[in-house]
Amino acid sequence: MLTEQSAYTNRWRQISPVAKGFVSICGMVAAFAAGSPRTALLVALILSLATVLGANIPPVRYLRVAAPALFFLLASGLSLLASLDFSYNSTFGLSLHLAESELPRIFQVCCRSLACLTALLFLALTTPLTDIISLMRRCKLPETLLDLMTLSYRTLFVLSEAVHETVTAQSARLGYASLTLSLRSLGGLVANLAVQVWQRSQALHLAALARGNDGALRFLEPDYPDSPRAISCAVISGVLLVVLAVYLP
Amino acid sequence: MTDFILSLKDVSYRYPDGTSALNDCSLTIRRGMRTAVLGANGAGKTTMFLHLNGILRSSTGHVRWEETPLDYSRDGMRKLRSRVGLVFQNPDSQLFSASVREDVSFGPMNLGLPKKIVRERVEKALLAVGMAESADKPVHNLSYGQKKRVCIAGVLAMRPEVLVLDEPMAGLDAAMQEELTVVLEHLHAAGMTIIIATHDLDFAYGWADEAIVLQRGRLLAQGNVAEVLLKPDVQTELGSSPIVAEITSSLALTGMAVRVNGYLPRSRSELLKAISEFHRQENEQ
Ligand SMILES: Nc1ncnc2c1ncn2[C@@H]1O[C@H](COP(=O)(O)OP(=O)(O)O)[C@@H](O)[C@H]1O
Numbered sequence: 001m002l003t004e005q006s007a008y009t010n011r012w013r014q015i016s017p018v019a020k021g022f023v024s025i026c027g028m029v030a031a032f033a034a035g036s037p038r039t040a041l042l043v044a045l046i047l048s049l050a051t052v053l054g055a056n057i058p059p060v061r062y063l064r065v066a067a068p069a070l071f072f073l074l075a076s077g078l079s080l081l082a083s084l085d086f087s088y089n090s091t092f093g094l095s096l097h098l099a100e101s102e103l104p105r106i107f108q109v110c111c112r113s114l115a116c117l118t119a120l121l122f123l124a125l126t127t128p129l130t131d132i133i134s135l136m137r138r139c140k141l142p143e144t145l146l147d148l149m150t151l152s153y154r155t156l157f158v159l160s161e162a163v164h165e166t167v168t169a170q171s172a173r174l175g176y177a178s179l180t181l182s183l184r185s186l187g188g189l190v191a192n193l194a195v196q197v198w199q200r201s202q203a204l205h206l207a208a209l210a211r212g213n214d215g216a217l218r219f220l221e222p223d224y225p226d227s228p229r230a231i232s233c234a235v236i237s238g239v240l241l242v243v244l245a246v247y248l249p
Numbered sequence: 250m251t252d253f254i255l256s257l258k259d260v261s262y263r264y265p266d267g268t269s270a271l272n273d274c275s276l277t278i279r280r281g282m283r284t285a286v287l288g289a290n291g292a293g294k295t296t297m298f299l300h301l302n303g304i305l306r307s308s309t310g311h312v313r314w315e316e317t318p319l320d321y322s323r324d325g326m327r328k329l330r331s332r333v334g335l336v337f338q339n340p341d342s343q344l345f346s347a348s349v350r351e352d353v354s355f356g357p358m359n360l361g362l363p364k365k366i367v368r369e370r371v372e373k374a375l376l377a378v379g380m381a382e383s384a385d386k387p388v389h390n391l392s393y394g395q396k397k398r399v400c401i402a403g404v405l406a407m408r409p410e411v412l413v414l415d416e417p418m419a420g421l422d423a424a425m426q427e428e429l430t431v432v433l434e435h436l437h438a439a440g441m442t443i444i445i446a447t448h449d450l451d452f453a454y455g456w457a458d459e460a461i462v463l464q465r466g467r468l469l470a471q472g473n474v475a476e477v478l479l480k481p482d483v484q485t486e487l488g489s490s491p492i493v494a495e496i497t498s499s500l501a502l503t504g505m506a507v508r509v510n511g512y513l514p515r516s517r518s519e520l521l522k523a524i525s526e527f528h529r530q531e532n533e534q
C-alpha cells in the first residue's frame with residue numbers, strides 16, 4: 001500500500017485533482033507525441049522529477065512503486081526483441097531469432113511506455129483513489145463503473161483484513177505447518193472468503209437501504225480551495241510538456 | 250403530539266429459511282426517551298430494528314409512526330428512513346466509501362438535498378461525533394471505535410428524529426464507550442429519541458429511561474428501566490441484574506439506604522457518590 005500512503009501524505013494532497021489529472025493526461029499525450037526515444041525519455045524524466053521533487057515523494061519509494069511495472073516493461077521489450085522462428089531452413093526447425101532491424105522501433109515503444117508510466121505514477125502517487133473516482137464522476141464516466149470502483153476499492157481493504165485474520169487464526173492452530181496442511185488451510189481460506197463476500201454484500205445492501213439509497217451511489221465531491229491557481233499552473237505546464245514533445249526532434 | 254413515536258403491534262417475522270425471529274411482538278417507543286432494548290443473542294433485537302426502518306416488512310401486524318401505519322411506497326420509505334436512522338453493528342459492512350467525508354455524505358445525498366446543504370450537514374455531523382479532524386483520512390486507517398463514530402455521523406447527517414443503534418458498545422474499550430456515551434448524551438439533550446440494543450445490563454441501567462426486554466421474538470417486559478430490570482422474570486431471562494442495583498440493595502440490608510438526590514443510584518459513579526454522601530451525613534449526626 002505504498003501508493004496509498006503517498007497519495008495521502010504527499011505535498012500536493014490538497015491540490016485539486018482536476019489539475020493533477022490534467023497534467024497526467026498531458027503527460028500521456030506528450031509520451032505518444034514524442035518523435036524520438038530521446039524526447040520520450042526527457043518527458044519521463046520531467047514527470048518523475050516533478051513527482052519526486054514537487055510532491056516530495058522519497059525517490060526510493062518511487063522506485064519501489066515503479067519496479068513491478070518496469071520489470072514488465074523490460075520483459076515485454078525483450079520478448080518483442082526475440083522471436084521464435086519456425087522457418088524450415090534452420091537446422092533444428094525452430095530457432096531463436098533476434099529482430100535487430102526492429103531494435104529502434106522497440107526502443108521507441110519502450111521509451112514511450114516509460115513516459116506513460118511516469119505520467120500515471122504522477123497522478124497515482126499524488127491523488128487518493130477516492131479523489132480520482134470523483135474526478136472521473138465529474139467527467140461523466142458511467143455510474144455503474146464508478147460504483148464498482150468505489151465498492152471494490154473499499155472491499156479490498158475489508159477483505160485483506162479478513163484474509164489476514166483468517167490466516168492468523170489458521171496459523172495459530174498450525175494450519176500451515178506442513179505442505180498438505182497448508183493446502184487444506186488455503187482451501188478453507190478460499191471457502192471462508194467466499195461466504196464472507198456473500199454476507200458482506202448482503203449487509204452492504206441493507207445498509208444502503210437504511211440510508212435511503214434506491215439506485216446509484218451518490219457522494220459529495222471533495223471541495224478544493226485553491227482550484228483556479230492550481231488549474232492554471234497545470235494547464236501551462238501540461239501544454240508546455242506537449243509542445244516540447246511535439247517540437248523536439 | 251402523541252407520546253409514542255414508533256410502535257409495533259402483533260408483528261411476526263419469519264426469515265426465508267424458516268427461522269421465526271419475531272412472534273406477535275408488540276411494543277412502543279416513546280418520543281424523546283432513551284430506550285434500551287435487551288435480550289439474549291437471537292432474541293430478535295436486530296430483526297425488530299429492521300422493522301422500525303422499513304427494511305423488513307412483516308406479513309401480520311403493523312408498525313406505526315405515531316398514529317399511522319408505515320407507508321411502504323418508495324416515497325414513504327424515503328421519508329421514514331430520513332426520520333429513523335439505523336446504525337448497524339459492524340462498521341465495516343456499512344461504510345461505502347474509502348473517504349470519511351464522502352461516506353458521511355451518502356445519506357443526505359440520497360435524500361436529494363442540494364450540495365451546499367449536504368456539505369453543511371456533513372461537517373456538523375462529523376463535529377457532533379468528534380471526528381472533524383479525521384474527515385480527510387481514508388476509512389481503512391481508522392480505529393474500530395472511530396469507524397463506529399463515522400457510521401453514526403453518516404446517519405446523523407440525515408437529521409433523523411429517532412436514532413437506532415444496534416449494539417454500539419460492542420467491541421469498544423472503556424474509554425471509547427465513555428466517549429460514545431457523551432455523544433449520545435448530547436443528542437438526547439438536543440431532543441433526539443434514541444434506541445439502543447445492548448447486552449450490557451449495567452450500561453442500560455445507567456443510561457436508559459425505558460427498557461424493552463425481548464424473549465425469543467416476543468416482548469417480555471417494557472417500561473421504566475429501573476422497574477423492568479428488577480422484575481424476577483426479566484432477571485431470570487437476562488441471567489443477572491445490574492450490579493449497581495444489587496450493591497444498593499445489599500447495602501440497604503445492612504441499614505445503609507444510599508441515595509443520590511433522593512433517588513437510587515443507577516451507575517457506578519452515582520453509587521460511589523451516594524455512599525460518600527451517606528457517610529458524610531452519618532458523620533454530621
Ligand atoms: N438473515 C437471516 N436469515 C435467517 N435467520 C436469521 C437471519 N438473521 C437473523 N436470523 C435469526 O433470527 C433470530 C433473531 O435474530 P436477531 O434479530 O439477529 O437477534 P438479536 O439481534 O437479538 O441477536 C435468530 O434466531 C437468528 O438466528
Ligand SMILES: [Mg+2]
Pocket residue numbers: 294295296415
Ligand atoms: Mg443483533
